[in-house]
Amino acid sequence: GIQVEQSPPDLILQEGANSTLRCNFSDSVNNLQWFHQNPWGQLINLFYIPSGTKQNGRLSATTVATERYSLLYISSSQTTDSGVYFCAVGAQKLVFGQGTRLTINP
Amino acid sequence: ETGVTQSPTHLIKTRGQQVTLRCSSQSGHNTVSWYQQALGQGPQFIFQYYREEENGRGNFPPRFSGLQFPNYSSELNVNALELDDSALYLCASMLSPLRTDTQYFGPGTRLTVL
Numbered sequence: 001g002i003q004v005e006q007s008p009p010d011l012i013l014q015e016g017a018n019s020t021l022r023c024n025f026s027d028s029v030n031n032l033q034w035f036h037q038n039p040w041g042q043l044i045n046l047f048y049i050p051s052g053t054k055q056n057g058r059l060s061a062t063t064v065a066t067e068r069y070s071l072l073y074i075s076s077s078q079t080t081d082s083g084v085y086f087c088a089v090g091a092q093k094l095v096f097g098q099g100t101r102l103t104i105n106p
Numbered sequence: 107e108t109g110v111t112q113s114p115t116h117l118i119k120t121r122g123q124q125v126t127l128r129c130s131s132q133s134g135h136n137t138v139s140w141y142q143q144a145l146g147q148g149p150q151f152i153f154q155y156y157r158e159e160e161n162g163r164g165n166f167p168p169r170f171s172g173l174q175f176p177n178y179s180s181e182l183n184v185n186a187l188e189l190d191d192s193a194l195y196l197c198a199s200m201l202s203p204l205r206t207d208t209q210y211f212g213p214g215t216r217l218t219v220l
Contacts (some may be wrong), residue, residue, distance in 0.1 A: 031207075041143075041194050086149075088149075093154065099148055
């Protein structure tokens with residue numbers, strides 16, 4: 001089955017810094033989503049982005065489907081951005097990466 | 107628009123018992139999927155229900171079973187609980203499995219098996 005790898009596994013930054021999270025996948029996909037999991041476990045949808053670039057405030061994402069990767073950019077990080085970020089691919093069944101744990105220190 | 111809801115929030119069971127978790131899909135969504143997330147891992151697909159029928163299953167044993175009701179809400183049943191079943195169980199709904207689309211997740215049920 002399809003494999004999804006995320007990097008880095010952990011990222012610690014100071015408030016105000018920018019960050020880039022990467023998601024590589026092993027096969028062509030027609031669905032890719034980025035999620036933020038808050039401390040209570042809720043998965044919050046960030047982007048549905050099978051290809052191209054999207055922006056939402058301080059967050060943006062780019063998926064290059066032909067090269068099988070996606071990037072999530074967070075600019076001017078805030079402490080509330082802390083948590084685990086997952087990318088997931090697939091249509092009917094989502095296959096998740098292991099996540100990137102982001103810690104933003106004040 | 108009502109989001110995905112799950113109940114209960116937390117549950118503690120002992121090994122060998124049975125448990126039922128519940129999920130109400132987002133308004134207008136007829137497809138519900140269940141995922142298991144062990145500590146420190148990404149969620150793993152258990153199965154999906156579409157119009158009251160199972161529509162795909164992950165690598166989970168038959169003691170994991172489910173139902174979907176005419177109002178598209180769903181249940182996940184786990185029999186003969188094992189310690190390794192301790193996890194966060196997430197339910198997600200989507201408009202239809204016949205098109206690629208966003209899946210929306212509920213807040214989860216945290217199951218502890220002692």
